[in-house]
Amino acid sequence: MLDPYVYSGTNILKNVLGIQDRQTLDDAEADYVSLRLRELAENPLEGNYDVAHLTKMHRYIFQDIYEWAGKIRTINIEKEEPALGGLSIEYSDKTKIENDLSKALKKMVSRPWADLSLDDRVKYFSEDLAAVWKVHGFREGNTRLAVTFCCQFIEAQGIPIDRTIFEKHSTYVRTALVAYSAVFHDLGDLSKKEYLERIIWDSIKNGPLSGGE
Numbered sequence: 001m002l003d004p005y006v007y008s009g010t011n012i013l014k015n016v017l018g019i020q021d022r023q024t025l026d027d028a029e030a031d032y033v034s035l036r037l038r039e040l041a042e043n044p045l046e047g048n049y050d051v052a053h054l055t056k057m058h059r060y061i062f063q064d065i066y067e068w069a070g071k072i073r074t075i076n077i078e079k080e081e082p083a084l085g086g087l088s089i090e091y092s093d094k095t096k097i098e099n100d101l102s103k104a105l106k107k108m109v110s111r112p113w114a115d116l117s118l119d120d121r122v123k124y125f126s127e128d129l130a131a132v133w134k135v136h137g138f139r140e141g142n143t144r145l146a147v148t149f150c151c152q153f154i155e156a157q158g159i160p161i162d163r164t165i166f167e168k169h170s171t172y173v174r175t176a177l178v179a180y181s182a183v184f185h186d187l188g189d190l191s192k193k194e195y196l197e198r199i200i201w202d203s204i205k206n207g208p209l210s211g212g213e
Ligand SMILES: Nc1ncnc2c1ncn2[C@@H]1O[C@H](COP(=O)(O)OP(=O)(O)OP(=O)(O)O)[C@@H](O)[C@H]1O
Pocket: 030, 034, 037, 136, 139, 140, 141, 142, 143, 144, 145, 147, 166, 167, 170, 171, 174
């Protein structure tokens, strides 16, 4: 596949810093992004939790690194997952991204969060986070974006959540999202929901103001 996002002949994403070494880019990206994520945790980004709001957050998080920050991807993507023996999750087709994101976000926004039991909050928050994540609307950065966006949303519903758990256990989180989303056209439903639900449960249970209810 010809990928217009990488320097030709490499798998290094073109970036505004002009870095063409994988490790240097990964380090620079991680540094800039964690600064932006800390800013967002302090000051939520305003919006209506729609597609425009999500793209605005992607732009904010990756503004220092990628010229295409905040722009929906223009190519189809696959990512080999060790947890799936090298298979890729079936991310949304590039022509369906806005529609799929809009559907996932509307579902999340319309739930009666305040009236749900802890068990149902965990169940539906996991489902909604995974639905936003499975679209993978951007060329890169979808896991950090989905987690940050959905955490900001749930906090805005008056449900505190410990975001540091997602940062500390980022490899587990990504694998849990993969396991949750492992539904394939040819192989059928291989999904396992319990890993994501477990860490969501911990993060809500240990939310900063939830008082360990
Ligand atoms: N919530 C988080 N907070 C801070 N860093 C994170 C968080 N989640 C992941 N990371 C780090 O970001 C880097 C990239 O992670 P990864 O490639 O899995 O996610 P992504 O780039 O956000 O999403 P994707 O590659 O699926 O589009 C890793 O170094 C990972 O440790």
